Amino acid sequence: MTRYLRLIRIFTGATLAAQLEYRANFVGAVLASLGEVGVALLGIAVLFGQPGTTSVGGWSFHEALLVVGLFTLTEGFISVFIQPNLSKIAEAVRTGSMDFTLLKPIDAQFGVSTRNMNVLRVTDLLIGLGLTVYAASHLTVTPLGVLGAAALYVSALVIVYCIWLVLSTTAFWFVKTQNVTELFNGVFGAARFPVTAFPLPVRAFLTFVVPVAFITTVPAQALTGELTPALAVASPLVAAVFFVGARLFWLKAVGSYTSASS
Amino acid sequence: MTATWRKVRTLFATQFAEMTEFRAEIVIWMLSGTLSLVMMLVWMAQAGAAPGGQIGGYSPAEFATYFLSTWLISQLMVVWVSWELDLDIRQGTLSPKLLRPLDPLWMWYASHLAERVVRFPLLIGLVALFAWLAGARFTTDPTAYLAALGLAFLGFCARFLWEYCLGLLAFWTESSTSFQEVVWLVYAALGGMFAPLAFYPEWVQRVAVWTPFPYMLGLPAQLLAGKATLGDAGRGALVLLAWLVVFWGLRLFVWRRGLRKYGAVGA
Numbered sequence: 134m135t136r137y138l139r140l141i142r143i144f145t146g147a148t149l150a151a152q153l154e155y156r157a158n159f160v161g162a163v164l165a166s167l168g169e170v171g172v173a174l175l176g177i178a179v180l181f182g183q184p185g186t187t188s189v190g191g192w193s194f195h196e197a198l199l200v201v202g203l204f205t206l207t208e209g210f211i212s213v214f215i216q217p218n219l220s221k222i223a224e225a226v227r228t229g230s231m232d233f234t235l236l237k238p239i240d241a242q243f244g245v246s247t248r249n250m251n252v253l254r255v256t257d258l259l260i261g262l263g264l265t266v267y268a269a270s271h272l273t274v275t276p277l278g279v280l281g282a283a284a285l286y287v288s289a290l291v292i293v294y295c296i297w298l299v300l301s302t303t304a305f306w307f308v309k310t311q312n313v314t315e316l317f318n319g320v321f322g323a324a325r326f327p328v329t330a331f332p333l334p335v336r337a338f339l340t341f342v343v344p345v346a347f348i349t350t351v352p353a354q355a356l357t358g359e360l361t362p363a364l365a366v367a368s369p370l371v372a373a374v375f376f377v378g379a380r381l382f383w384l385k386a387v388g389s390y391t392s393a394s395s
Numbered sequence: 396m397t398a399t400w401r402k403v404r405t406l407f408a409t410q411f412a413e414m415t416e417f418r419a420e421i422v423i424w425m426l427s428g429t430l431s432l433v434m435m436l437v438w439m440a441q442a443g444a445a446p447g448g449q450i451g452g453y454s455p456a457e458f459a460t461y462f463l464s465t466w467l468i469s470q471l472m473v474v475w476v477s478w479e480l481d482l483d484i485r486q487g488t489l490s491p492k493l494l495r496p497l498d499p500l501w502m503w504y505a506s507h508l509a510e511r512v513v514r515f516p517l518l519i520g521l522v523a524l525f526a527w528l529a530g531a532r533f534t535t536d537p538t539a540y541l542a543a544l545g546l547a548f549l550g551f552c553a554r555f556l557w558e559y560c561l562g563l564l565a566f567w568t569e570s571s572t573s574f575q576e577v578v579w580l581v582y583a584a585l586g587g588m589f590a591p592l593a594f595y596p597e598w599v600q601r602v603a604v605w606t607p608f609p610y611m612l613g614l615p616a617q618l619l620a621g622k623a624t625l626g627d628a629g630r631g632a633l634v635l636l637a638w639l640v641v642f643w644g645l646r647l648f649v650w651r652r653g654l655r656k657y658g659a660v661g662a
Binding site for chain 1: 400427430436439445451595596
């Protein structure tokens with residue numbers, strides 16, 4: 134365990150050093166972050182801008198803003214930690230450099246998931262966190278609510294990671310996977326809004342088929358104290374099932390890997 | 396003249412052949428551009444829950460019609476040329492393209508047009524399916540479709556040119572593609588991807604009429620929904636044509652400056 138922690142520290146140092154060389158890229162990253170948060174904010178701003186509109190799907194403006202904050206935070210998490218690593222799987226399988234990862238005396242899934250980091254997109258994390266705190270400061274929040282939300286948000290991140298891992302792992306069979314993760318991004322875009330803002334059949338789809346509801350809506354509900362116990366239990370459960378599933382899928386994929394040369 | 400015609404035909408034929416290979420990817424790209432669809436669902440739910448069953452004069456079915464139309468039009472306006480330029484400039488693969496007796500712009504333009512031909516039938520199928528599911532109703536006036544397609548074509552050309560300019564920024568900066576994200580946001584907002592333009596604050600509407608965005612996205616969508624007249628379409632086309640001239644000039648300017656810079660690096 135300590136060995137893995139030390140590795141994370143070394144990986145982080147290496148990736149930081151490599152990225153800070155390109156300081157000009159920082160401007161671009163900030164622009165991109167602003168673009169992404171802008172889409173989410175405009176979406177709810179226009180909705181609440183209509184005369185007579187005080188709630189969307191039963192959520193007040195600041196509650197909906199909370200969802201936007203968590204959405205931005207999750208986008209940041211994806212672009213800082215998940216995407217820079219997992220999007221390389223396809224390339225590694227195609228060129229055969231996956232061999233090196235598999236030969237190393239550490240768990241291969243750990244290796245492909247932690248080696249890289251896109252430090253530049255930390256702005257997303259900051260904006261997301263700022264929005265979440267700002268929105269929460271306008272709502273009555275209990276310490277228990279914060280704790281619950283934090284725990285549920287960790288489950289949310291595990292779910293996001295697992296979905297990405299499974300989608301990227303399909304690269305072992307279908308060499309190109311970037312498209313599939315794009316498709317997930319499309320569906321994930323719905324997480325900008327509380328899931329109750331959608332018509333009923335869509336809500337079911339976003340909860341049971343692609344569990345987008347667990348990623349932003351459920352932690353936000355925990356913060357505002359509107360969470361039903363059933364959902365509070367379901368979220369970690371879904372995360373655990375996804376994690377085991379993703380792990381098994383990864384092992385199966387690695388088992389069927391025959392390297393690029395053979 | 397025949398030489399030009401031969402170039403056009405060859406360009407289009409090769410690009411079309413390439414694009415038909417990407418059929419499956421094109422469907423996935425179409426489905427990943429979901430902002431209009433997400434906004435459609437949210438507005439439909441909002442209108443359904445509102446007293447009187449409508450917001451700003453739009454019933455759920457009318458929201459469905461409007462947003463599916465913007466989705467359709469925005470799909471016709473997908474442009475990825477700035478990514479290609481960014482890559483080509485950074486990796487130096489632009490050089491062989493400069494040796495051809497043709498401005499590389501036309502190659503990319505042809506490839507986008509060819510992709511549109513492959514995309515269109517798939518797109519119509521998806522729109523029909525979504526329209527059936529959401530209960531959208533489009534206009535029955537054939538001239539409105541022609542006008543909408545015409546505006547979409549002009550809009551596509553405008554978007555292609557401004558994306559081209561943004562892509563050319565790669566001559567100077569590492570992060571040209573992120574400028575594109577911010578410009579896309581302005582295009583989506585003023586074009587009416589979040590809501591019909593009439594739903595925006597007064598001052599935003601007053602600014603928007605001077606930009607090309609409402610005429611390339613919102614106006615054709617309103618034409619398909621039967622909520623805009625041919626007169627509106629004509630005025631929109633004039634504005635778009637004016638902007639096309641501006642973007643063309645801008646592109647020439649940036650291209651010439653950039654090539655000088657590129658030559659300095661490569662030589």
